[in-house]
Amino acid sequence: MTLKPTHLDDSGAAHMVDVGAKPATQRRAVAGGRITMSPQALQALRSGNAPKGDVLSTARIAGIMGAKRTSDLIPLCHPLALTKVGVEFEWLGDGIAVTATAATTGPTGVEMEALTAASVALLTLYDMAKALDRAMILGDIRLLEKSGGRSGDWRAE
Secondary structure, rough: OOOOOOOOOOOOOOOOOOOOOOOOOEEEEEEEEEEEOOOHHHHHHHHHHOOOOOOHHHHHHHHHHHHOOHHHOOOOOOOOEEEEEEEEEEEEOOEEEEEEEEEEOOOOOOHHHHHHHHHHHHHHHHHHHHHOOOOEEEEEEEEEEOOOOOOOOEEOO
């Protein structure tokens, strides 16, 4: 089986995939990423002493809002009626891990929404803590799992 990009037509021009004939199924995607920072910045965030206030709550809301606006940010991405978006955080020894979940019932997947939620949450963490550490590193942003649709379930190894 030869893989072919779905957003290119036979002449190589970009186009939006027609999902009108696809059945609506329950779909879910989970994406993650992390931000690393100095011990001083991490301690300020953990203790609630960040200059801009409640960093995690702000980043959670930003991630949810980002998922809802994915089709405005990513060309050729379908606007979806999301049924759930969740953003969770885990304190690490050198930073914070973000896990974002997106779900819908529809004809196309929610991988981009989960990835956008994780990315926007990470960017917000950076923005909220940049006064403490401008050398923070955002990374490891990736799809962790997806379910539903024609291709079925998938999980990162």
